[in-house]
Amino acid sequence: MSYQVFARKYRPQAFEDIVAQEHVTRTLRNAVKNDRVGSGYLFCGPRGTGKTTTARILAKALNCVNGPTPNPCGTCSPCVEIAAGTSLDVLEIDAASNTGVDDIRTLRENVRYMPTGGKKRIYIIDEVHRLSGAAFDALLKTLEEPPPHVIFIFATTEPLKVPETILSRTQRFDFKRVSATDLVEHLRKIAQAEHLEVDEASLLLLARKADGSVRDSLSLLDQVAAFAGNVITEQEVVEALGLVDRQTLFDFTNAIAAKDSRQVLKLSNRILEAGVDVADFVHELLEHFRILLILAVDKGSSDLLHLPAEELEAYTKQAENFSVGDLVRLMKSTGDLNYDLRSGLDERLVLELAGVKMAEMEATVRFEEILELLKQSQQETIMAGGDLFGQSKKKSDETGSLVRPEPNDRETATSGMPVFPGGVNLAQLEAGWERFLGFLRQKSQMLASQLAMAELRRVADNEALLVFGASGGASKQVVEKPENLSLITAAMQEYFKASVGIKFGIDSTKDTPSFEDNKRNNTKPDVAKLIENSPRLRMLLEKVNGEIIGTRKVE
Numbered sequence: 001m002s003y004q005v006f007a008r009k010y011r012p013q014a015f016e017d018i019v020a021q022e023h024v025t026r027t028l029r030n031a032v033k034n035d036r037v038g039s040g041y042l043f044c045g046p047r048g049t050g051k052t053t054t055a056r057i058l059a060k061a062l063n064c065v066n067g068p069t070p071n072p073c074g075t076c077s078p079c080v081e082i083a084a085g086t087s088l089d090v091l092e093i094d095a096a097s098n099t100g101v102d103d104i105r106t107l108r109e110n111v112r113y114m115p116t117g118g119k120k121r122i123y124i125i126d127e128v129h130r131l132s133g134a135a136f137d138a139l140l141k142t143l144e145e146p147p148p149h150v151i152f153i154f155a156t157t158e159p160l161k162v163p164e165t166i167l168s169r170t171q172r173f174d175f176k177r178v179s180a181t182d183l184v185e186h187l188r189k190i191a192q193a194e195h196l197e198v199d200e201a202s203l204l205l206l207a208r209k210a211d212g213s214v215r216d217s218l219s220l221l222d223q224v225a226a227f228a229g230n231v232i233t234e235q236e237v238v239e240a241l242g243l244v245d246r247q248t249l250f251d252f253t254n255a256i257a258a259k260d261s262r263q264v265l266k267l268s269n270r271i272l273e274a275g276v277d278v279a280d281f282v283h284e285l286l287e288h289f290r291i292l293l294i295l296a297v298d299k300g301s302s303d304l305l306h307l308p309a310e311e312l313e314a315y316t317k318q319a320e321n322f323s324v325g326d327l328v329r330l331m332k333s334t335g336d337l338n339y340d341l342r343s344g345l346d347e348r349l350v351l352e353l354a355g356v357k358m359a360e361m362e363a364t365v366r367f368e369e370i371l372e373l374l375k376q377s378q379q380e381t382i383m384a385g386g387d388l389f390g391q392s393k394k395k396s397d398e399t400g401s402l403v404r405p406e407p408n409d410r411e412t413a414t415s416g417m418p419v420f421p422g423g424v425n426l427a428q429l430e431a432g433w434e435r436f437l438g439f440l441r442q443k444s445q446m447l448a449s450q451l452a453m454a455e456l457r458r459v460a461d462n463e464a465l466l467v468f469g470a471s472g473g474a475s476k477q478v479v480e481k482p483e484n485l486s487l488i489t490a491a492m493q494e495y496f497k498a499s500v501g502i503k504f505g506i507d508s509t510k511d512t513p514s515f516e517d518n519k520r521n522n523t524k525p526d527v528a529k530l531i532e533n534s535p536r537l538r539m540l541l542e543k544v545n546g547e548i549i550g551t552r553k554v555e
Contacts, residue, residue, distance in 0.1 A: 006218040010190055013074050013083060015057055018050045019214050020182040024173045025054070029070035032061045037068070038171045040143055040152045042128075044159040045175025048213030051155040052092075054175075055124045056082055058153065059090045063118030078118045089118040095127045101134040108142050111150045121150050128154040129161035136163050143169045177212030180204065181306050187217055196225055201234040201308065208287070209241060244276055244284045246311075250318065253288060256330070256358045257321035257427035264355040268348070278347045279338070286334045293327040295319040320460070321425035326361075333358050424498040426459040432496065440491045447484055450475045454504065463501035464492075470508045480504055 012018045015025040024043075031037050041058075043051040057072070060079045064072035072079050081087035093107070107123065115121045125131075131139075143152055143166065154170065156162060178186075184203045191198045198221075206224070210217035220241060224232055227240035238245055248271065255263035271281055294301050296319045302312055322330070337354040341347060429436075433456055441448035453475055454466040468476050478484060485502070492500045 006190060006194075006222045007215045010193075010218060012050065012053050012057065013060075014072065015054075015061075015070065018054060018057070019186050020178045021050055021054070021175055024175060027173070028054070028058055028061075032058070032068050032070045035068065037062065037151065039146050039150070040170035041154065042159070042162065042167065042170040042172045043153065043155045043175060044172060045157070046177050046212055047157055048210075048215030048217075049175040049178060050214065051175055052124065052126055055122075055153040055155060056090070059087075059120075059122045059124070062120045062122070062151070063087075063089060063115075067119065087118070089115040089120065090122045090124065092124045092126065095125050095130040099130055099132050099135060101132065101138050104131070104135040104138040108138065111142060111147055114149055119149075122153065123150070124153045124155070126155045127157070128166075129156045129158045133163075136166060140165055140169070178214055179212070179306075180207040183207035183210055183212075183214065183217050184306075186214065187221055190218065190221065194225070196221075196230055196232060198232045199234065202232050202237045204306075204308075205234055205237050205243065209243065242276060242280070244271070244281045249284060249288045250314065252285065252355070253292070253318060254321075254427045256355070256361075257318070257425055258431035259359050259428060260431050261356045261359045263431075264359045265352055268352050268355050272348055272351070278351055279341055281351075282334060282338045282341065286331060286338070289327055289331045289334060291315050292319045292322060293324065293331065296322060296324050296327055317426075320458075321427045329361060330358055333361070424459065424462055424496055424500050426456070428496065429456055429459060429464055429500075436492065436495050439495050440488065443491055444484075444487060447479060447488060450479050451488070454479075455507075457505070457507075462499055463503060465503055465505060467505045467507045470506070473506060476504050476506060 015029050018025050041055075043054060045051055060067075060072040060074070060082050061070055062068050063078040063082065065076040065078065066073055074080075074083070078087065078089070082090050085092065093103075111121070111123075113121070146152065152170070154162075154166070159167075159172070159174075184200075184207045187198070187203050187206060191203075202224075206217055206220050209220055224237050224240045228236040237243065248267065252264065252267050255267060272278070291305055291307070292315060294304060295316055299316060299319075302316070305312065305315075307315065333354060337350065340350045340354070343350075437448050437452055440451065451466065453472060454468050456464065457467045458465040479488060489500070489502055492502060
């Protein structure tokens with residue numbers, strides 16, 4: 001016997017077998033049970049959601065030897081013939097191949113013939129929107145007043161193209177896109193029946209790729225099973241289907257959050273060299289942004305995503321790098337990228353251009369926030385004795401002209417301009433942290449060494465949290481001294497060009513970095529070790545407010 005693909009082998013044969021379309025199956029079952037079956041039906045919905053399958057089951061329910069019954073036996077001659085597509089009383093017509101008015105005239109001539117073995121003569125017209133206008137016109141009269149033994153069932157993926165005159169003569173049922181949760185459950189049952197070992201992550205990946213289509217999900221499972229055998233892992237699903245690796249999406253999004261255009265270009269090149277379909281990558285990236293948007297709007301909505309706990313944690317952490325406005329704009333840019341790919345332009349050019357554009361995108365700032373900051377700046381200027389342009393009303397030069405007051409350290413760090421919120425996130429600080437430590441080292445070797453021993457843990461409301469290990473209490477005290485904290489804060493604002501606050505904490509479960517751990521981050525790692533291991537030296541440095549600028553071995 002020839003091999004039968006999963007999509008045909010596990011095609012539903014009864015109303016209760018149809019996945020996630022209870023609103024349709026319940027109505028049809030009750031219609032058959034109560035003898036309220038109409039003469040015309042229109043089944044609308046995305047591909048692979050069960051439209052034609054439901055039409056066949058309805059035909060079996062009407063022509064079964066025990067029927068009309070909502071539970072056809074599936075074993076009698078009419079049921080077997082309908083399931084095999086060989087019944088003379090159930091005619092399936094592809095409207096894409098029979099679009100002309102002559103085809104419909106032939107159908108009108110045939111509807112007068114009585115069924116040969118069943119109780120009803122049923123015409124199933126798939127992709128009915130492909131019929132020509134003249135063909136629809138020819139069908140109207142027959143559809144409105146068909147013979148009592150005839151039932152029309154139309155199926156379409158584009159109901160907007162079906163004329164209103166047809167819609168008004170049929171009962172319309174809208175088949176919904178099947179959720180990832182329902183698809184995962186259905187795939188799990190098929191895998192068990194086929195003795196396949198498939199982990200949860202693989203099932204979820206297949207369900208996402210199927211995009212709400214039961215038929216597509218079974219075809220994908222069939223393809224992966226042929227590639228991997230009886231044991232299927234997530235990596236094998238990625239390789240078999242040429243999908244985008246989940247980590248690539250996280251890396252690409254992190255590069256955008258960090259405004260690292262160079263990394264965006266590297267990742268774009270990696271995606272293209274791996275042979276990944278750019279359209280698939282854009283689709284996955286749009287879904288990635290959608291998940292981040294849901295979590296940015298409300299972290300409590302995570303139950304809508306049906307993600308594994310580990311993956312949900314990664315998404316939640318990354319969502320903190322963006323505001324809702326940022327994600328809306330990123331999704332708009334990704335949608336534009338999807339449109340540009342269809343224009344025939346070079347895929348590499350389009351992807352790189354869009355990636356750099358997203359990386360260079362400024363953070364979203366509400367107009368109300370701008371007004372509030374300008375208002376605060378205006379009030380501070382007036383209180384300091386200046387006018388709206390920052391000119392002093394108290395100081396004048398020898399000619400009597402007004403002069404600007406000397407800026408203080410904080411004003412110098414921020415170029416004297418108000419700094420708007422939302423301009424920095426964890427990804428940006430992580431990407432530039434080592435370079436910032438080098439920048440700080442030029443101002444204070446000691447403070448740079450101390451910060452190198454801390455872990456950048458979180459950024460919230462433009463305030464960074466740095467955590468020392470269990471034995472880092474002394475380092476925490478050093479960097480929290482007002483003059484040291486002020487220097488660090490000013491340096492961060494100057495380097496990152498944003499109003500960044502900073503606070504420190506202790507993680508008792510975290511060890512203090514060793515000498516080797518600090519070698520990568522510090523020009524002179526022995527300085528940090530000396531300060532950490534010598535209480536007397538540390539006390540001396542604090543008393544004289546000094547710093548170690550070098551070391552020398554004494555013979």
